[in-house]
Amino acid sequence: MRRRTFLTGSLIGAAAVAVPLDTLLAPAAPAATPAPVTSLAELQSAIDRAVAGDRIVVADGTYTVPPGGALTVTDRKGTAGAPITIVSASRGGAVLRGERSFVFRDSDYVTLSGFAFRQSETLAIPADSTGIRLTRNDFQLADEPGLDWVLVEGDDAKVDRNRFHDRTTQGIFLVVDGPGTTAVAQRLHVFKNHFARHGYTGANGGESIRLGVSSRALSGAHAIVEYNLFERCDGDPxxxxxxxxxxxxxxxxxxxxxxxxxxxxxxxxxxxxxxxxGGKEGIRLYGNDHLVVNNHLAGLTGRALVIGSGTTRDHTDGETTEQRRGNDACDRAVILHNTLRGNKSSLSGESREHEPRDVVVADNLLVGDAGSLVALGRTTGFTWQGNILWGAAADGTLPAAGYTRVDPRLLADADGIHRLAADSPAIGAATFTGVPVPEDIDGHPRGTTRDIGADEYAATAPLRRPLTPADVGPNAS
Structure with a gap:
């Protein structure tokens, strides 16, 4: 697909003139470096003319959209292989202010890249727009109660290498909904973003990411949220x-x-x-048939891993709004190859009417010195297998079998993560084979004889480690 880059000038209306043959046959001169657009009017004009493969560059500077106005992207049709790209000349160099920035309508495969968004209204990807991508942007919208910063309702969107940061009020950085009341946006990919410093002190409503909402719970979103860093995200449990x-x-x-x-x-x-x-909350489960594998939870002051009970056994189609808001008991989850170390509460449950059922808890490593390592309420049909417990904390509400109390021999690595020593009894001791686990949290292959916990012992350096700000955000690889 031919690519065009819009200039500040235009060739529309130029007169046609006769050109000598020798001029036509002469070698083409090198293309001039295209100039970026320098005003909102030029930008809107370039958007209105854009076709698949076009690239619109916006000069660095501050652009304030007038009250009631917006940059409208209407009926623009890029393709997966040739998107329409609207990009700041330098990352963060084009600052957009005002109530609204871009408003999409019936547009496909449009990319917004490198902008600093400073609006007072949500940036929305509507259900009629497919394949929209937000990449390498900086989001710090107005710190207003109830303002969600980015809303995704359209399918096949990508949100990658952005920075969402610094707010003190109720509202969500990234919300995923969908058309109608029960459907949800399909195949969203959220990766390599940096979410930081949300200081709202209310009870809830300040999530960094919310994938769906109660009425959409039974719809499959098939979203992937990966390689994102969350730091001081305190707006919600x-x-x-x-x-x-x-x-x-x-x-x-x-x-x-x-x-x-x-x-x-x-x-x-x-x-x-x-x-x-080093935060508070860990992983909490409601609903059915989840897999929780290869996670490392350490130094948490709240509950590290919760197998939730429910106000209902299963959510079903046709529930009232109030019924759907209730908790669905956790059934048939597989909790496998996780490491829980030095948390206030390791593995716990709850006391609602419907207890969790038929959950597998296998080949996990639980280490702690306070309270009880396991504090589950009523359960039915649990499978306990191959777990290791260690530390001064009491065993808690465990069955008579399914675990061993032995020092797993963990050593602190340079990144602060405790991994298995070469003589750890966890090596080769895993017993559960019901789920394939080809690699560990570090990216090392598990092999046919697996180790207990999130880490598979290896003499080579980890391929994956805890993320740092250098790994995510607008300048990430």
Whole structure:
């Protein structure tokens, strides 16, 4: 697909003139460096003319959209292989202020890159627009109660390498909804973003990411949230709140945050290879058929891993709004190869009417010196297998079998993560084979004989470690 870059000038209306043959046959001169657009009017004009493959560059500077106005992207049709790209000349160099920035209508495969967004209204990707991408932007919208900063309702959106930061009020950085009342946006990919410093002190409503909402819980979103860093995300007990089905949350780092990863509504979500370090909440599960594997939870002052009970056994179609808001008991989850170390509460439950059922808790490593390592309420049909417990904390509400109390021999690495020593009894001791686990949290292959906990012992350096600000955000690779 031919690519065009819009200039500040235009060739429209130029007169046609006769050109000598020798001129036509002469070698083409090198193309001039295109000049970026320098005003909102030029930018809107370039957007209105854009076709698949076009690239519109916006000069660095501050652009204030007038009250009631917006940059409208209407009926613009890029393709997956040739998107329409609207990009700041330098990352963060084009600052957009005013009530609204870009408003999408019936547009596909448009990319916004490198802007500093400073609006007082939500940036929305509507259900009639597919393949919209937000990449390498800086989001710090108005610090107003109830303002959600980015809303995704359209399918196949990408939100990557952005920075969301600094707010003190109720509202969510990134919300995923969908058309109608029960559907949810499909195949969203959220990766390599930096979420930081949300200081709202209310009870809830300040998530960093909310995937769905109660009425959409039974709809499969098939979203992937991976390689994101969350720091001081204190706006809600749920930094990542999942309220839809069939999602993957993997390889994220949540550090020094009140919020954790909560599968609040929905079924069949995988939580894999995440680090939750030095904050409060860990991972909390409701709904059915989840897989929680290879996660490392350390130094949490709240509950590290909660197998939730419910006000209902299962959510169903046709529930009232109030019924859907209730908790769905956790059934048939597989909790496998996780490391829980030095948390105030390691593995716990709740006391609602419907107890969790038929959950597998296998090959996990629980180490702690306070309270009880396991504090579950009533359960039914649990499978306990191959777990290691250690530390001064009491065993708690465990069955007579399914675990060993032995020192797992953990050594602190340079990144602060405790991994298995070469003589650890956890090496080769895993016993559960019901779920394939090809690699560990570090990216090392598990092999046919697996180790207990999130770490598979290896003499080589980890391929993945806890994320730092250098790994995410607008300048990430």
């Amino acid at each position: 749920e930094a990542i709140s999942v309220k839809s089905s069939d999602n993957t949350v993997r390889h994220n780092t949540i550090r020094d945050s009140q919020g954790g990863i909560v599968l609040r509504h929905g079924n069949r979500t995988t939580v894999e290879g995440n680090y939750l370090l």
